[in-house]
Amino acid sequence: MFNLTKQQQERAKAIHEASLIVDTHNDTILHLIKAPPFITTETNPPAPRRSLGERSEHGQIDIPRIQEGGVNCLLFAMYVSPLYSARLRRLIQMLDAFHIEIEKNQDTIAVATSYKEIMKTVKDGKIAAVITIEGGEPLEGKIESLRTAYRLGARSLTLTHFPRNMLGDGSGADSGSHLTDFGKQVVEEMNTLGMLVDISHLNETGFYDVIEITKAPILATHSNCKALCSHHRNLKDEQIKTLAENGGVINLSFCAGFIKDGIGFGDPEAVKRVTIQDWLDHLDHAINLVGTSHVGIGSDLDGGCGFPDLNDVTRFPLLSEGMVARGYTDQDIQKILGGNNLRVFKKVLT
Numbered sequence: 001m002f003n004l005t006k007q008q009q010e011r012a013k014a015i016h017e018a019s020l021i022v023d024t025h026n027d028t029i030l031h032l033i034k035a036p037p038f039i040t041t042e043t044n045p046p047a048p049r050r051s052l053g054e055r056s057e058h059g060q061i062d063i064p065r066i067q068e069g070g071v072n073c074l075l076f077a078m079y080v081s082p083l084y085s086a087r088l089r090r091l092i093q094m095l096d097a098f099h100i101e102i103e104k105n106q107d108t109i110a111v112a113t114s115y116k117e118i119m120k121t122v123k124d125g126k127i128a129a130v131i132t133i134e135g136g137e138p139l140e141g142k143i144e145s146l147r148t149a150y151r152l153g154a155r156s157l158t159l160t161h162f163p164r165n166m167l168g169d170g171s172g173a174d175s176g177s178h179l180t181d182f183g184k185q186v187v188e189e190m191n192t193l194g195m196l197v198d199i200s201h202l203n204e205t206g207f208y209d210v211i212e213i214t215k216a217p218i219l220a221t222h223s224n225c226k227a228l229c230s231h232h233r234n235l236k237d238e239q240i241k242t243l244a245e246n247g248g249v250i251n252l253s254f255c256a257g258f259i260k261d262g263i264g265f266g267d268p269e270a271v272k273r274v275t276i277q278d279w280l281d282h283l284d285h286a287i288n289l290v291g292t293s294h295v296g297i298g299s300d301l302d303g304g305c306g307f308p309d310l311n312d313v314t315r316f317p318l319l320s321e322g323m324v325a326r327g328y329t330d331q332d333i334q335k336i337l338g339g340n341n342l343r344v345f346k347k348v349l350t
């Protein structure tokens with residue numbers, strides 16, 4: 001795929017194996033949870049129910065495939081569609097289902113709630129699972145919901161999904177609004193608790209509000225570069241620079257529609273037009289803007305993302321090969337694979 005020499009291939013393999021690899025976003029819980037109701041439509045039938053421990057021919061992430069891909073730490077997002085009326089209850093169902101899956105597989109995976117736990121879990125040879133909430137809807141406007149979610153293990157919140165919610169505007173419903181008072185309160189409380197503020201999906205005005213409020217580095221857990229793909233979900237160059245000044249990390253997704261213009265969601269033929277070279281172009285672009293210390297990987301696998309070269313978590317070694325092909329040093333590749341996010345985890349997840 002990259003025309004690497006044998007020596008370069010071996011180098012890529014060695015870097016991959018020596019790195020602590022972090023993937024900051026997936027929607028795998030949506031395929032694991034067995035408690036209905038499921039929000040589906042005729043064109044979006046329910047995904048086959050899977051278990052975390054068994055290799056499946058469906059979907060993109062399970063433990064055997066995580067191990068094959070050499071990934072050590074994953075942020076598992078609990079996404080409650082705004083179509084649910086009982087959102088907090090749905091979040092509780094998801095957290096319950098996720099903890100049960102983890103308990104069933106405790107020899108190979110564990111929930112990690114701090115930087116120290118992440119490092120110890122990986123050292124013990126297990127996968128570190130960090131629980132995140134995607135979209136502030138399940139908080140239902142109450143700060144005690146955030147604190148309780150923290151006590152149940154959540155360590156990150158993506159403030160919005162596509163629509164507007166009680167925290168602010170998602171990029172899909174961008175009215176130019178600032179964060180609401182509740183949104184500002186949530187960011188402050190996340191700083192106090194030690195949670196990772198995630199600005200993926202948030203509108204631009206809200207992003208700058210977060211930057212002004214936060215006392216800790218923040219993450220974009222699954223966003224790409226707007227200069228290369230104009231989707232409203234992507235970050236402008238100025239935002240990427242601001243994120244770097246904050247000490248944060250932009251984690252590049254495998255979502256075909258956020259990598260190349262004109263792809264959209266749910267068109268398998270169009271997705272085939274995206275290659276790993278396109279993903280690497282986003283990496284090069286972000287690094288040209290801010291250097292190698294503020295970029296990482298946030299696949300969004302099992303969330304409707306991926307394309308033939310990167311169609312499941314077993315494909316992660318290709319990222320290391322691609323970075324070798326693009327001329328990055330061993331040290332830079334290790335930072336992009338996980339080191340940059342670990343720096344933020346160490347600061348925030350105390």
Ligand SMILES: [Zn+2]
Nearest residue numbers: 134201222303
């Ligand atoms: Zn998302």
